[in-house]
Amino acid sequence: MSDDPAGTGDDAPSASDEHPRRPAPRLTTREAAQVLGVKPATVYAYVSRGQLGSRRDPTGRGSSFDAGEVEALARRSRREAAVPAGELSVRTSLTLIEADRYYFRGVDAVELASRHCYEEVAEWLWTGTLSPGARFDAPPEVLAAARRAVAALPEHGGPIDRLRVAVAAAAVADPLRFDLSEAAVLGSARCLIPTLVDALPPVGAPARDGDGRLARRLWSRLTATDPDPAALDVLDLALGLLADHDLAASTLAVRVAASARAHPYAAVSAGLGALEGPLHGAAGRLAHGMLTQVRARGGAAPVVAEYLRAGQRVPGFGHRLYRGEDPRARALFGRLTELPGAAPALGAARDVAAVMSRHGLHPNVDLALAVLTVSCGMRAEAGETVFAVSRTAGWVAHALEEYQERPLRMRPSGHYDGPRPPRPLP
Incomplete structure (x- = not known):
């Protein structure tokens, strides 16, 4: 006899059985370039530098990119662009020092x-x-x-x-x-x-x-x-x-x-x-x-x-x-x-x-x-x-x-x- 009266044991249908997980959305090269605000050739430059992963399209007509990874790269690029040129500045959410006090997170x-x-x-x-x-x-x-x-x-x-x-x-x-x-x-x-x-x-x-x-x-x-x-x-x-x-x-x-x-x-x-x-x-x-x-x-x-x-x-x-x-x-x-x-x-x-x-x-x-x-x-x-x-x-x-x-x-x-x-x- 099960100790789980609600019927949530191993034999109970899981959420994933009722609603199969959808694959993560993929972007074409052109779509990734639009999100990043760059030319398509630059997208492949990101791939060659290890900044972005790619997957060859099964049809052999190009590559696709994980939408979440592309958006994360776009956010990083926007943060770096906000730093004035020539200024050594590193964004961090760890320690703030102001008014003779300092804070951890x-x-x-x-x-x-x-x-x-x-x-x-x-x-x-x-x-x-x-x-x-x-x-x-x-x-x-x-x-x-x-x-x-x-x-x-x-x-x-x-x-x-x-x-x-x-x-x-x-x-x-x-x-x-x-x-x-x-x-x-x-x-x-x-x-x-x-x-x-x-x-x-x-x-x-x-x-x-x-x-x-x-x-x-x-x-x-x-x-x-x-x-x-x-x-x-x-x-x-x-x-x-x-x-x-x-x-x-x-x-x-x-x-x-x-x-x-x-x-x-x-x-x-x-x-x-x-x-x-x-x-x-x-x-x-x-x-x-x-x-x-x-x-x-x-x-x-x-x-x-x-x-x-x-x-x-x-x-x-x-x-x-x-x-x-x-x-x-x-x-x-x-x-x-x-x-x-x-x-x-x-x-x-x-x-x-x-x-x-x-x-x-x-x-x-x-x-x-x-x-x-x-x-x-x-x-x-x-x-x-x-x-x-x-x-x-x-x-x-x-x-x-x-x-x-x-x-x-x-x-x-x-x-x-x-x-x-x-x-x-x-």
Whole structure:
């Protein structure tokens, strides 16, 4: 006897039996050209570039094209045409920055990261859906490969070195990495981020309290101090706040790789490569060192003077996208004031901020992150690790967006300014 009294079991007629699915509409070359607003010859140029698929007509009189695919290409072409000539601009629905605030998919990013753990923030960026209780786990075979690769590095290797190697090992261990469908990319991302964390050599005791949050597992890779719950929450907040921030250099590198249809591991590797530059990823390390100097010398004035005398920027201050204080810094400082152990580093940061206020510069997130790393006994490079692990979520989100765009659109033309040919051979 069936448990389905409504008669909807396997023997019940399905909607597809009563109403057979109609084949997707197809367009002729001329019709596709009209939708795209181009000549018929240009339609075949799109096909040769991989921007449009075609099917040979059974009669042999021409080709036909999927109407939905043609319309999607037309929408992309209209978006690109709306960008002023010569302007480097990438349309994205992920992060908006305006009026000294920033938003993830229209939601205030500070509020989102303050109320939800990093994994939930990542899922929101990727899918636009909140997933309460989301947790990421590394597959054992992938994690084992990443750990072996990281262990083979010289001891003086930095955190970005370890993360790059871990990404490469994880990619090789994933035979499905070339599947660029949304479901496959999301599956890879949910495995890659915990692999990056768990492949790093532990500094402190691993989590034993059943807390599966990524922040808890990352903590033992950053410091040997015991994980105070309030400090863990600050680390989790930092991870959520840093998950994305418009088109930073590393994010643009990711989108270029994704435009060439590189798999998500390779796209993340491109981001890590850009992050290792001293103008992008090293700011947290520099701010950590500055706070250490201020505490050792008993004041900010002589330390700031040395930076300015050497013609160097004071790390942790100013941001080209904010006129006032960086909202990420404001949120982190608010939580750090609740940590008793953070008082000395906070005092040093306020001392430097008082000096820099004369120049109209406000603290940015690098200074707040440095207060966290100094207060919790972390190494100077810990800020880089936090930044890279966190930003991986944003990189994956941008790769997912770019996979839906025209391939190889991130291909600017060079403006040659060398000697005009012909020249004699040297």
